[in-house]
Amino acid sequence: MTQVKVKLDRAMETSLVTLYGKALDARMTPSILDDQMAVRALSRIDYDFSHMKAMNERVAPNAAARSKHFDDWTREFLAAHESATVVHLACGLDTRVWRIDPGPSVAWFDVDFPDVIEVRRKIFPERAGYTMIASSVTDPGWFDRIPVDRPMFLVAEGLTMYLSPADGQTLFRRIVDRFGHGTFAFDTHNRLGVRLVNIMLKRAFGTAMLNWAVNSRAYIDRIDPRLHCVDAVSALLAPSAANLQLSTRIFTRLIRPFPAIRDLGLYFRYTF
Numbered sequence: 089m090t091q092v093k094v095k096l097d098r099a100m101e102t103s104l105v106t107l108y109g110k111a112l113d114a115r116m117t118p119s120i121l122d123d124q125m126a127v128r129a130l131s132r133i134d135y136d137f138s139h140m141k142a143m144n145e146r147v148a149p150n151a152a153a154r155s156k157h158f159d160d161w162t163r164e165f166l167a168a169h170e171s172a173t174v175v176h177l178a179c180g181l182d183t184r185v186w187r188i189d190p191g192p193s194v195a196w197f198d199v200d201f202p203d204v205i206e207v208r209r210k211i212f213p214e215r216a217g218y219t220m221i222a223s224s225v226t227d228p229g230w231f232d233r234i235p236v237d238r239p240m241f242l243v244a245e246g247l248t249m250y251l252s253p254a255d256g257q258t259l260f261r262r263i264v265d266r267f268g269h270g271t272f273a274f275d276t277h278n279r280l281g282v283r284l285v286n287i288m289l290k291r292a293f294g295t296a297m298l299n300w301a302v303n304s305r306a307y308i309d310r311i312d313p314r315l316h317c318v319d320a321v322s323a324l325l326a327p328s329a330a331n332l333q334l335s336t337r338i339f340t341r342l343i344r345p346f347p348a349i350r351d352l353g354l355y356f357r358y359t360f
């Protein structure tokens with residue numbers, strides 16, 4: 089197999105971090121996500137991963153657990169709606185559509201910046217019912233590509249924190265305006281989470297990238313009254329965190345009473 093030289097910058101480069109983490113998790117025993125396709129994709133990429141030291145065997149299971157969480161919510165939706173449209177925002181180099189492997193009556197759309205989609209097209213195969221859209225999520229043009237004839241599930245893992253608060257709120261309102269009804273699953277970082285991840289990003293890539301901190305569910309509730317919260321879960325307390333390493337689980341038990349640390353990452357599911 090030929091190697092694909094990859095040069096991504098700004099937020100786009102972080103798609104390599106999560107891919108690397110999932111490949112690392114897949115090589116561990118036990119593995120949380122067992123994403124063997126991520127291992128194969130990584131082996132095709134010509135990129136200097138040596139400055140990703142922060143994504144090591146201690147941290148990788150957290151990246152895998154987050155993806156498992158959103159996979160489980162996606163599967164749950166598709167179990168209830170055999171015929172559906174899935175919109176995967178900021179897909180990066182994630183292999184969710186293959187992990188879920190939806191049936192023929194599901195139309196699946198992956199959206200990310202053009203440079204990321206170009207890499208996806210080189211390293212991943214095509215599949216029936218699957219479309220990639222090369223666009224910023226803040227450009228309203230992508231909405232026109234999505235049919236609204238079936239129940240709609242949107243998933244945005246690792247996206248909100250990269251947006252400005254104004255762009256994030258506009259995106260949320262546009263989703264409700266354009267799609268009318270559906271389920272939207274996404275994660276956020278709180279103020280401390282944004283600060284800590286920015287320190288890591290600065291170390292790895294020389295620049296901070298996260299902008300939008302969300303400290304609580306109440307903040308999201310205020311964005312649009314048509315958004316109804318179904319789940320708001322701390323990433324550390326989510327079911328997908330049950331298989332994290334013992335040291336992480338002990339840490340979780342200790343910080344449980346302290347929201348600023350407990351809610352470094354939150355997983356949300358809203359209907360509209």
Ligand SMILES: C[S@@+](CC[C@H](N)C(=O)[O-])C[C@H]1O[C@@H](n2cnc3c(N)ncnc32)[C@H](O)[C@@H]1O
Nearest residue numbers: 099100102103106178179180182224225245246
């Ligand atoms: C940390 S990666 C997460 C990728 C993937 N969701 C995963 O979990 O592996 C962040 C992703 O957000 C994408 N992203 C950030 N801002 C975006 C925007 N305005 N429009 C589209 N994608 C964006 C980046 O290109 C990158 O792929």
